[in-house]
Amino acid sequence: MADKKQAEFTKWFGPLLNALRELGGSARPKEVVEAIAKSENVPDIQREEIMKSGILRFDNQVAWARQYLVWEGLLDNVKKGVWTLSSKGQDTHLSLEDSRKLFLKWVEIHQKARKDKNSKKNIEKLQDEQGPEEVEHEIAPSLLEVLQTVSPIGFEHICKRLLREHGFENVFVTQASRDGGIDGYGTLELNPFVSMKVLFQCKRYQGTVSRSQVGDFRNAMIGRADKGIILTTGTFSEDAKREASREGAPPIELIDGKKLVELFEKVELGVKPKIVYEVDYNFFEKFIKK
Structure with missing residues (x-):
């Protein structure tokens, strides 16, 4: 089951890049999800599957695909709420095998960065249960749960x-x-x-x-x-x-x-803002390599 979910997750790397190219290089997450679902003929039953957290599994998998593409430098990580192809991403086409290698590459980088032998297992678990924006900082209970x-x-x-x-x-x-x-x-x-x-x-x-x-x-x-x-x-x-x-x-x-x-x-209704810094793994990649 874990391998199946992982395969589904990496499956969206290439289609995500293709969708952004079709949408002119940038788009909002909802537009990208809709474009991928249409181009890949994703059935309604798959799109409507909900995880324990209440998040749609398909949307969450696409969000994770986006996160890995950001780490690889194929997407820019600038404006919140808009996904944008980088110049590198514009010319990159990923097969399923390419996507698998990209995934394993960043799992290894995370393992070294965190010095945790169980990082790969932990990352796969997080991909199934959370969105990428929740990995470094969990809020319990969440606003939605309240x-x-x-x-x-x-x-x-x-x-x-x-x-x-x-x-x-x-x-x-x-x-x-x-x-x-x-x-x-x-x-x-x-x-x-x-x-x-x-x-x-x-x-x-x-x-x-x-x-x-x-x-x-x-x-x-x-x-x-x-x-x-x-x-x-x-x-x-x-x-x-x-x-x-x-x-x-x-x-x-x-x-x-x-x-x-x-x-x-x-509008900051019922919530208090706080600053959270996300590690730019793409910046540190060249220093981590052997």
């Missing part, structure tokens, strides 16, 4: 506060017995002349929001607002994502657990 422990009504009021912090006005949570599938509403001013009414639904989940649930929310909001938002501490199925953006139907924004955490961090 959000999953609040009461359903508490989560609704937290989401109300989050929407206000992001520019929404006149935000209200509806009464539970009279919500009709709508947990709250608010107004978003697009510019001094145009504003829109937005309805929102909050799902404090650890699982997956289905297509039917997105459809039910849309039916509840038709004729009542210009746009809808579903916020969850879980994830959305691929069918749910397609339903939310279905042509000819009122648009619905989907905010999953990962995006939810990013929105809290952006």
Whole structure:
């Protein structure tokens, strides 16, 4: 099983480089993940698989692939939230064998850097259970774990506060017995002349929001607002994502657990910022080699 997961993880090295080339050399993580899934015909069931941490396994594997490519100098590690090919990466094409060798190379470098004979085993375990940004510094419990422990009504009021912090006005949570599938509403001013009414639904989940649930929310909001938002501490199925953006139907924004955490961090709501320095292994590589 470990070998299978490792093979899956290294499998995305080449497709990730190819996806960035197709996207013009840089893109946001979500765009890259979507491009790889499309080019490699990744089935929905694989894309929807969730790890114990609540993270999508496929997304996590792609994120790990990106981390190794950064260490190799094939991707730049400059702007957060944007993955960018380096000049070296632009001209690099990786086969499965190339990817395997690259992986083993950096495992060896980490072993030497940490002077830990079990580094390889530890790294493989981390790749299965965490995202690359969590390796050097774990937060226990995480923001997402805390959000999953609040009461359903508490989560609704937290989401109300989050929407206000992001520019929404006149935000209200509806009464539970009279919500009709709508947990709250608010107004978003697009510019001094145009504003829109937005309805929102909050799902404090650890699982997956289905297509039917997105459809039910849309039916509840038709004729009542210009746009809808579903916020969850879980994830959305691929069918749910397609339903939310279905042509000819009122648009619905989907905010999953990962995006939810990013929105809290952006306005520093319920979290305190701290500086964390990440080791640039690519810089030290030439000094570690024999």
